Amino acid sequence: MGDKTTDSGINIQAFYTNNTPGFAPMTELPGEFPYTRGVQKDMYRGRLWTMRQYAGFSTAEESNNRYHYLLSQGVNGLSVAFDLPTQIGYDSDHPLAEGEVGKVGVAIDSLADMELLFKGIQLENVSTSMTINATGFILLAFYVALAKKQGADLSKITGTIQNDILKEYAARGTYIYPPQPSMRIITDIFEWCAKELPKWNTISISGYHIREAGSTAVQEIAFTLSNGKAYVQAALAKGLDIDVFGKRLSFFFNAHNNLFEEVAKFRAARRIWANIMKQLGATDEKAMMLRFHTQTGGSTLTAQQPLNNISRVTLQTLAAVLGGTQSLHTNGYDEALSLPTEEAARIALRTQQVVAFESGVTDTADPLAGSYFVETLTSQVEQKALDLMAKIDAMGGSISAIEQGFMQNEIARSAYEYQRNIESAEKIIVGVNKFVVNETNQVPGFKIDDSIRDLQTAKLQSLKQMRDAQQVQKSLDAIAHAAAGSANLMPLVIEAVENYCTLGEISDCLRRQFGEYR
Template sequence: MENTIKTDAGIVIQPLYCTPLPMTELPGVFPFTRGVHATMYRDKLWTMRQYAGFSTARESNKRYHYLLGQGVMGLSVAFDLPTQIGYDSDHPMAEGEVGKVGVAIDSLEDMEELFDGITLEQITTSMTINATGFILLALYIALAKRQGADLKKISGTIQNDILKEYAARGTYIYPPKPSMRLITDIFEYCSKEVPKWNTISISGYHIREAGSDAVQELAFTLSNGKAYLKAALAKGLDINIFAKRLSFFFNAHNHLFEEVAKFRAARRMWAQITKDLGATDPKAQMLRFHTQTGGSTLTAQQPHNNIVRVTIQSLAATMGGTQSLHTNGYDEALSLPTEEAARIALRTQQIIGYESGVADTVDPLGGSFYVEALTNEIAARAHQLIEKIDAMGGAVSAIEQGFVQDEIAKSAYRYQQAIEKNEKIIVGVNKFTVAAQVAPEVFRIDDSIRQAQSEKLVALRARRDNEQVQRILQELAQQATTTQNLMPIVVTAVENYCTLGEIADTLRKVWGEYI
């Protein structure tokens, strides 16, 4: 029997509230507008993650142990730019970037250090990686095998969303078609070998960070999702199996009610999209999502104001029904977050979860005339935009034609113009400013990390079986010219200490680079 939950005044809180008006939509039931689970957070809070990764694997490992000790429920890994675009730390293109915006991962040796003392079977891990996502997933699987883990129990998420890289972010390597092939290879491989792994996190977050508005974030993200569904179907995969392992990644900005409505509309729209493409299993129709608070909303001016912004955004995510959440540090407009900022960000989630009452009932803003109207309006506008993209041939065609990029750029320009004209107030930036500000402590990464990583690579290449490495890389190149699934050979490659850069370069020679 369910536990009774009461307010501080002793008022019993019902699991779900409905208005006197007709309310046919229920949580846990198609189209899932009110949530993907019938009881949502009454049974279990969202997963509290903190996105972290910097410097070397060893240094990031220390931060992970710190965060786990502070109550983080799952890890979320940030990778540096060379890792994201397929260069080893000693490559000329990596100079000045090693370990700067995330952790440097060159080989299985680094992965072993990154998760030292952490049992992969007992945690969930989210990895924000796209073009080289197949390599990082292979490294994670190889490490899990070395730990003796049951791969059927390994759970987590890999972002693996290359379409938004072409549209909004830029860390792509290969042309769209081979990139989509890698994604569907991951879908197919994981459905058999790592069935609890979320094989893609279709990201609206970076689309929003690039300057889109809430409607565009929703429309472009779901359009990308449709493209992945169709690519998997074309490969012969069963939508009732692979669609269960798709997840989404959304942004939470400052307009509390619009953001809640956006999340509610997203669930409703995705349920219909999957149904129209043949999904009959309710779990294949559910839109499950991770949220990160809006990095682009944070200000370098009066940075402690960002704590309030992150709190509002976190409320939007949780009242909107997110499955997991990362809260940004207040100092991230200045540097990577300090330990203090990361702790305050985590405490923000914990206070909302355990003290605010938000988790006590399902869809707490459902039935509000305002929120219901906003949900319907956002869904209608996003649907119109998706229809326009469909008429262009789908998300890939719309990106290749520059439509998505142009729409985002126009939105970003309008937003900046509104700030400069004082039509939109940003506290501490264009109103309520202060003359003198004390610069807070910032977190800096030393450039000597590249030298240390380069020395590790020299030692690794000296002691591994280089003849075996070359045979494996040649086999990878050959398989890349076929329709064979590449994940098994990539797992073999990383197990034999082929480096990330060597694997990426092998495929560069076969497929070329997208410019």
């Protein structure tokens, strides 16, 4: 059969024994430093992972309907997708928003939209993850303002904002400001939440989009953990306590189809991160634990024979659970064709529930521990990731490596190699380059109408007529003044959104102060 390798270039042997180079017997227990075997002693025997479904499209009202449906089906955590204008700081009526409003997520222009998005949902009773980066601080301000209107106790509010701008420069592109002011905003969030929103995860350091852009599993954790290290160093430079903000750092990883490499990746990532945090001065166990959300691999889904994607998502779900995830989103089988339909979202959720309640993999912590293959592979992934991270450190860290184009070039090279292997059939993708059938697509699509922009524009016009224009200007001036100095921006942004300043107005205010990254 010839040599076998993972996509990360790790050679796979025909079999493994206790004498295989790289194998070390596992002596640590789950819940013990460096947490290779998981962050809890009893893992899923004590509590299952949070089952999230990523959803958001069209208007706030439409997305609210989907959230109520998902909650009725057994979801215990919401995950909000935002449209492109919201992600890059433009209101729906901005000329650059044309054709994009409500398409890849929900359009949120103001606190009024946030009120509609969570209508009938008490924020104190639900954990919400928001996939938002450059404008994450504004969306967090909307969420906090709404929680206050609901009379919620902010000390009980739980959830996460992605807030990971470094991977935007390297892999995704929804940035606004240059790296340094962006890092300032992120550390302002760390500082404010430590005092006011203690249970909120202030960042979800994301390897997901790095993997979606074409990286290998090793590159995914090496680049993600390097970015995490840069955020920690920025917070330390601001004088923040690593044992306080370190507990609120979370991560976001991808799950692809190579089951054992993915499990090894998650185990290795925990081990590397625990040692990084210890080296940087953390002494609190919880500040050294790598807690992560997983999403199944969108880029692995095929438009050809789309029902095969259910099998792929099941494999990826198993990888995430065997790897010890704290939270999981499973993709709809139709996502290579359109936004997921209600049926596809339900099947994706049921996949998690079948694994949780029928498979037996949750009965014991880290069930693959001690496997000659898995332990050797964990060590190999760890070493390759550490070698790559050492290169980044030698360049001066993540920001410097991104500015030099190193991460971008490495991801592009891996993406090219992966695609070349598919086209040469060295890598088999079922239904794409082998086991192909002539088919007519019978999967119902889910499309968003362009009229959404008109609805959002009308809402914005109505909002601007009813709000206090003088208070709006006063709020924006206060943000501009604080941005020119060193004051924490979060209290002023929360006050601004409570006065119904829009996302675009706040973003533009900071564009004038910080400039835009080109």
